[in-house]
Amino acid sequence: MTITDALRADFPVLERHVDGAPLVYLDNAATTLKPRAVIDAVTRYYSEVSANIHRGKHILSEEASDAYEAARTRVAAFVGARANEVVFTAGTTMGLNLVADGLDLARDTLAVVSPDAHHSMQLPLRDRCAVAWLPTRPDGDVDLDGYAALLARRPAVVALTHCSNVTGRYAPVAELAAMAHEHGALVVVDAAQSVPHRRIRMADLGADALAFSAHKMLGPTGIGVLVLGPALVDRLRPALVGGGTVDWVDLTGSVPRRSPFRFEAGTPHIAGAYGLLAAVDYLERLGMAEVAAHDALLAGVLAAEVAKRDYLTEVAGAGSTERSAITSVTVRGAGDLTEFARALSDSYGVMCRSGHLCAQPYVDAQAGGQVLRVSAYLYNTADEIRAAFTALDELHPLLETM
Ligand code: PMP
Numbered sequence: 001m002t003i004t005d006a007l008r009a010d011f012p013v014l015e016r017h018v019d020g021a022p023l024v025y026l027d028n029a030a031t032t033l034k035p036r037a038v039i040d041a042v043t044r045y046y047s048e049v050s051a052n053i054h055r056g057k058h059i060l061s062e063e064a065s066d067a068y069e070a071a072r073t074r075v076a077a078f079v080g081a082r083a084n085e086v087v088f089t090a091g092t093t094m095g096l097n098l099v100a101d102g103l104d105l106a107r108d109t110l111a112v113v114s115p116d117a118h119h120s121m122q123l124p125l126r127d128r129c130a131v132a133w134l135p136t137r138p139d140g141d142v143d144l145d146g147y148a149a150l151l152a153r154r155p156a157v158v159a160l161t162h163c164s165n166v167t168g169r170y171a172p173v174a175e176l177a178a179m180a181h182e183h184g185a186l187v188v189v190d191a192a193q194s195v196p197h198r199r200i201r202m203a204d205l206g207a208d209a210l211a212f213s214a215h216k217m218l219g220p221t222g223i224g225v226l227v228l229g230p231a232l233v234d235r236l237r238p239a240l241v242g243g244g245t246v247d248w249v250d251l252t253g254s255v256p257r258r259s260p261f262r263f264e265a266g267t268p269h270i271a272g273a274y275g276l277l278a279a280v281d282y283l284e285r286l287g288m289a290e291v292a293a294h295d296a297l298l299a300g301v302l303a304a305e306v307a308k309r310d311y312l313t314e315v316a317g318a319g320s321t322e323r324s325a326i327t328s329v330t331v332r333g334a335g336d337l338t339e340f341a342r343a344l345s346d347s348y349g350v351m352c353r354s355g356h357l358c359a360q361p362y363v364d365a366q367a368g369g370q371v372l373r374v375s376a377y378l379y380n381t382a383d384e385i386r387a388a389f390t391a392l393d394e395l396h397p398l399l400e401t402m
Contacts (some may be wrong), residue, residue, distance in 0.1 A: 003286055003290050003294050003378055004294065004378065004380065004381050006033075006127055007286070007378065007379060008379050010035040010036055010037070010379075011033045011034070011035055011036075011379050012036060012039070013025065013033045013034075014033065014379060016346065018346070018348075018349035018350065019346070019349065020235050020348075021348060021349035022347050022349060023075070023132050023190050023351070024289070024348070024349055024350045024351065024384045024387060024388055025351050025379075025380070026350060026351060026374045026375060026376055026377045026380065026384070026385070026388055027191060027222070027350045027351045027352055027353050027373075027375060028376055028377035028380070029158075029165045029216070029326050029353070029357075029373065029375035030353055030375070031215045031216060032196065032215065032216055032217065032218050032219055032377050033377075033379065034219070034220070034275075034279075034332060035278075035279075035282055037278045037281070037282050038218055038219060038220065038275045038279050038282065038400065039275075039280045039383075040278070041274040041275050041277065041278035042220055042271045042272075042274055042275040043212070044274065045064070045067070045270060045271040045274040046189070046271055047344060049063055049064050049067075050064075050104070051063070052064065052267055052270070053065040053068045053206070053267075053268070053270055054068075054151070054244060054261075054370045055243075055244075056072045058209040059356075064270055064312055067270075067273065067274055068268070068270055068273045069083070070096060070277060071088075071274065071276050071280075072088070072260070072273075073361070074084050074277050074280050075225055075276065075277075075280060078195075078226075078280050078283075078284070079195065079200050079201065079202055079210065079225075079227055080200075080201035080202050080203055081202045081227045081229075082258055082367065083234075083260075084233065084258065085132070085202075085227055085228050085229065085230075085233050085258050085259065086225060086226075086227055086260060087225070087227070087228060087259070087260040087263040088223060088224070088225065088260070088264060088268055088269070088272075088273065089211070089223075089224045089225065089226050090223065090224060090261060090269070090395055091213040091214075091215070091221075091222070091223070091224035092118075092190060092191075092212055092213045092224050093190040093224075094119035094224060094226075095209075095211030095212075095224055095225065095226030095296055096120050096121045096124055096159075096188070096190060096211050097120070097124045097239070097297060098226060098236070098238075098239050098263065099124075099188050099209045099211070099226070099232075100124030100125050100128055101128070101239045102126065102236035102237040102238060102239055103157065103186070103236065103237075104159070104237055105125075105128045105129040105156055106129070106132060106137055107127075107129060107130075108134060108186050109129040109130065109131070109156045109157075110129065110130050110131075110150075110154070110155040110156065111125045111130070111131050111132075111155055111156065111157040111158070111159055111263040112128050112131075112132050112133075112134055112147070112150050112151070112155045112157070112158045112159070112180075112185070113125060113131050113132070113133060113159045114133075114134050114159065114160050114161040114164075114167055114171060115133045115134060115136055115208075115361075115365075116161050116164040116167065116169075116191075116359055116362045117159065117161050117190065117357065117359065117362075118165060118190060118192070118286065118358050118359055119162065119236070119358045119360070120190070120358070121159050121161065121188070121190045122361075125157065125159060127240075128151055129156070129157075131202040132150050132155070134147060134150070134158075134160070134176075135147060135150070136235070138170060138315035139316075140167065140353070141321065142171065142172065142176065144179075144267045146308065147176065147179065148179065148180070148285045151179060151180065151182075151183040151185065152183070153187075154183060154184065155180075155183075155185045155219070155368070156182040156186065157167075157185060157186050157187075157188060158176065158177070158183060158185045158186070158187050158188070159188045159189075159380070160173050160176055160187065160188075160189050160190070160224035161189075161190045161193075162189050162190060162191045162200075163191075163193035163197070163324050163326075164191065164193065164326070164359075165192065165193050165326065165357055165359065165373075165375075166315055166316075166326075166328045166357050166359050166362060166363060166366075166371065166373070167315050167316045167323075167326065167328060168193075168299060168302075168321075168323045168324040168325065168326030168327060168375070169321050169322070169324075170194065170321050170322045170324070171321065172321060173187075173189055173206070173207070174205055174206050174257075174349070176252040177189075177205060177206030177207060178206055181206065186208045186209070186231060186232065187206060187207050187208050187209075188207070188208065188209045188210075188211075189205060189207040189210045189211070190211055191207075191210050191211060192211065192213050192216055193210050193216065193324060193326065194212075194215075194324070195210075195212040195293060196217035196218075196283075196291075196377070197213075197292060197295045197324050198288060198291070198292040198295070198342065198371055199288040199292070199323075201287070202227055202229060202235065202336075207227070207229060208224075208228070208229045208231045208232050209226060209227065209228055209229065209232055209236075210226070210227040210229075211224065211225070211226050211227075212224060212225055213225075214272060216278060217279055217280075217283065218279040218282055218283065219272070219275050219276040219278075219279035219280075220269070220271065220272045220274050220275035220276065221272075221278075222269045223268075223269040223272030223273060223275070223276055225276075226263070228259065230399065233259045233284045234259065236263075238256070238262050238263050238265070240263075240264055240265035240266070241256075242265040242266050243266055244257075244261055244264055244265060244266065245257060245261060245262045245263070245265045245314065246262075246402035249367065281308040291378050293370055295321075295324055295376075295377075296325075297323050297379055297382070298325035298376040298382065298385060299323045299324055299325040299326075301325075301382045301385045301386070302325055302326075302327045302374060302376065302385060303323070303327065304388040305385060305386060306327055306329060306389075308337070308389075309389070309392070309393070310332075310398055311331060311332040311333070312329040312330070312331060312392075313329060313332070313334070314329050315327075315328045315329065315330070315363070315366045315367050315371055316330070324377035325375065325377070325380075326373065326374075326375040326376075327373070327374055327375075328357065328363075328367070328371035328372065328374075329373075329374075330368070330369060330370070330371055330372075330390075331372060331396065331399070333396070333399045334372075334399050335399075336370075337354035337355070337370045337372045338354045338355065338370075340354065340395065340399070341353060341354040341372060343395055343398075344388070344391055344392070344395065344399070347391075348388075348391035348394075348395075348396075349386075350387070350391050352372060352373060352374045352375070352387045352388070353369060353372070353373045354370060354372050354373070356369060356370065356371075357371065357373055374388060
């Protein structure tokens with residue numbers, strides 16, 4: 001049995017129809033659907049607990065605090081980190097901003113950044129220091145000689161997209177991180193599209209900071225994770241201070257708490273932590289090896305469907321690296337792909353995405369500014385992907401009228 005056969009019933013949104021057609025949800029790189037276990041965990045917090053954490057000594061507060069810290073411990077085990085290295089954030093964007101801000105980079109410092117970087121990784125660095133793009137070859141693979149030449153300029157930071165939200169391609173992060181460390185650079189990894197799909201271990205990747213979002217791995221929106229390795233956990237300056245970040249305060253000073261508390265100012269997304277814990281439990285029950293195998297299977301179906309159609313051109317060459325089940329294409333003859341995506345949704349119940357995917361410099365350079373993205377997750381089937389492409393075939397001749 002494939003993992004999708006039994007588990008589709010866990011996702012209430014999959015019961016929806018659009019104009020009589022069953023919903024085909026292929027916008028998973030934007031956010032994933034939530035299983036009932038996650039929805040129930042969030043509801044349980046609000047309906048049975050609802051108290052604030054870490055500040056009260058009453059039963060409800062202690063229960064909430066225990067659950068919040070249990071989520072942290074579970075996430076730490078999930079990515080091979082220590083609990084004090086796991087900082088809860090609002091999402092990948094906040095995590096990457098915390099790192100760029102807290103490093104206190106001098107303006108003339110150099111950061112090497114993946115060319116397909118999401119805006120949330122490139123913009124905080126571009127605001128604070130000089131940026132050089134990680135060089136790639138025409139097939140999309142990293143140009144290792146060009147990278148070595150950049151490292152010789154002693155960048156302070158190498159910021160890598162683990163898996164591109166445009167192409168689904170994995171970067172060889174472990175190899176690139178080892179080279180960066182040899183030159184004294186810190187390695188920041190955007191793992192928003194990798195942690196949901198395969199087993200990630202901090203030590204294997206060689207990341208000094210790793211950011212991801214709960215909502216792309218079955219969890220709630222508004223909570224994410226920043227994992228700080230030994231090089232940063234005591235060194236990064238917290239961007240926010242306030243309730244919860246200090247051990248002691250008087251009129252002349254304060255003593256900061258240890259990590260992760262010194263990074264978590266104010267009341268956090270407690271319900272989100274309940275949901276994230278349930279999401280990690282759900283993924284662990286399936287097994288990340290199963291999740292990764294299904295991702296690879298769907299990636300193969302996507303690539304095969306694109307290859308069959310001469311009116312579709314995939315962004316970036318196949319290269320030699322692995323792929324996740326994400327593909328972005330340009331459509332021959334298409335003017336506005338937004339209208340195309342709307343027609344797929346409204347006439348066929350197929351949800352996918354169009355535009356620059358928050359990686360505009362990359363999508364502009366590779367595809368002239370607009371792509372159509374199809375991205376799958378563990379509840380999608382090969383048949384759904386084929387149905388989405390059949391819908392594309394039907395819509396394509398109508399392009400002139402759109
Ligand atoms: N990085 C990548 C690769 C992403 O795909 C996304 C979400 N599209 C982000 C960062 C930002 O994540 P969030 O919106 O959850 O902060």
